Amino acid sequence: MPAAIMTAFSTDKPAFVLHRGTRPLLVSMPHLGTHLPACVAQRLTDEARTVPDTDWHMDLLYDFARELGASILMATHSRYVVDLNRPPDNANLYPGQDTTGLCPVDTFDKTPLYADGPGPDETEIFARRDAVWRPYHDALASELARLRDAHGTVGLWDAHSIRSQLPRFFEGKLPDFNLGTANGASCDEALAQRVLAIAEEAQGYTAVLNGRFKGGYITRQYGAPQQGIHAIQLELAQCTYMSEQFPFDYDTVLAARLQPTLRAMLEAVLAYVERR
Numbered sequence: 001m002p003a004a005i006m007t008a009f010s011t012d013k014p015a016f017v018l019h020r021g022t023r024p025l026l027v028s029m030p031h032l033g034t035h036l037p038a039c040v041a042q043r044l045t046d047e048a049r050t051v052p053d054t055d056w057h058m059d060l061l062y063d064f065a066r067e068l069g070a071s072i073l074m075a076t077h078s079r080y081v082v083d084l085n086r087p088p089d090n091a092n093l094y095p096g097q098d099t100t101g102l103c104p105v106d107t108f109d110k111t112p113l114y115a116d117g118p119g120p121d122e123t124e125i126f127a128r129r130d131a132v133w134r135p136y137h138d139a140l141a142s143e144l145a146r147l148r149d150a151h152g153t154v155g156l157w158d159a160h161s162i163r164s165q166l167p168r169f170f171e172g173k174l175p176d177f178n179l180g181t182a183n184g185a186s187c188d189e190a191l192a193q194r195v196l197a198i199a200e201e202a203q204g205y206t207a208v209l210n211g212r213f214k215g216g217y218i219t220r221q222y223g224a225p226q227q228g229i230h231a232i233q234l235e236l237a238q239c240t241y242m243s244e245q246f247p248f249d250y251d252t253v254l255a256a257r258l259q260p261t262l263r264a265m266l267e268a269v270l271a272y273v274e275r276r
Contacts, residue, residue: 009120009127011037013076015135018143023069024151024273025266026143027062028158028218030084030136031055033075040081048113050246051078053100055161057250061241062159064263068270070157071143075136080104080113082128084136085158085216090125093216098168103128108166140222148228153276155187155269156231158218163244164237170212177207177261178235180215186223187230191272195232195265202261205240230273234265 013035034051041049058074065072075084082103087093090102105119106112113119120128147154164174177199181192192209199207215223215233223231238244241255 009037009039009124009131011035011077011081011131013037015132016076016139017074018139019066019072019074020143020146021066021069021071023270024147024154025065025068025070025270026140026147026154026156027065027070027072027266028140028156029055029058029062029072029074030158030218031075031079031160032058033077033079033081035077036081037077043114043117044080045112045115047111048080048107051080052246052248053079053108054248055159056238056242056248057255058159058161060250061161061255061259062262064259065266068263068266070266070270071147073136073140073143077132082125082133084133085160085218087217087221088129088133093220102133108163108168110168140218144222144229151273153228153230153273155273156218156222156229157266157269158215158231158233160213160216160233161236161238161241164239174235174237175206175208175211176237176240177202177205178211178213178237179207179209180213180219180233180235181210181231182215182220182223183210186215186219186225187232188225188272191230191269192232194268194272198261198264198268205258205261228276230269232269234262 032055086102103120103125181187196209213235219231219233241258242251243249
């Protein structure tokens with residue numbers, strides 16, 4: 001029997017860190033985490049242990065969000081443990097397109113994550129989901145409810161980043177700002193257009209709304225404008241603020257140039273929901 005199937009899952013780290021803010025905006029960072037519990041790390045390849053598909057440095061890039069009064073929910077575990085932006089039943093959010101699953105078995109470059117064996121079996125997937133995925137989503141839902149109860153209307157900003165060139169998922173170079181609203185289902189169109197306009201007005205950057213990335217599970221599950229929750233996903237091309245090569249360094253010069261546009265976007269969300 002493969003070692004992966006015999007290994008019980010356990011983790012010694014909480015699934016998330018939550019900063020509770022005072023204004024009606026929650027910034028979710030589901031792919032920020034890099035933690036690999038020992039029972040997972042010992043089975044991964046050397047490449048996989050460097051967790052190359054992380055949404056690197058989201059906490060640094062969005063450090064201004066606290067000043068705005070936003071709540072911030074940050075994942076601690078690597079998406080290689082369990083992907084917090086996938087449905088719990090592992091349904092494909094982009095039918096007909098290649099995607100990674102709830103508990104991935106390969107990298108974005110399609111290299112195997114596991115050095116020996118097929119990866120987690122169904123029992124281990126359920127254990128990872130219960131230990132890491134569920135607590136994150138419980139915290140997300142609870143914080144959204146708290147903010148909506150306090151303010152009536154709330155914004156959810158799902159913060160992501162990805163390498164600007166990944167042939168597995170898209171052709172050529174990705175636009176810099178990839179905004180997703182589940183084709184308009186997760187937030188009011190007026191808000192989506194305002195945020196898109198800010199991105200399009202930023203000098204030296206490219207932007208698209210509901211292009212290759214339309215929003216993952218979080219945007220689609222929690223965005224409910226008719227119920228006072230306006231959700232937007234932003235998938236940033238990583239070349240806008242960091243090195244896309246190992247060791248994936250944060251570029252303070254690039255980031256400082258990008259941050260005013262990100263801040264303007266979040267301020268636009270706050271301005272919109274606070275008027276509702």
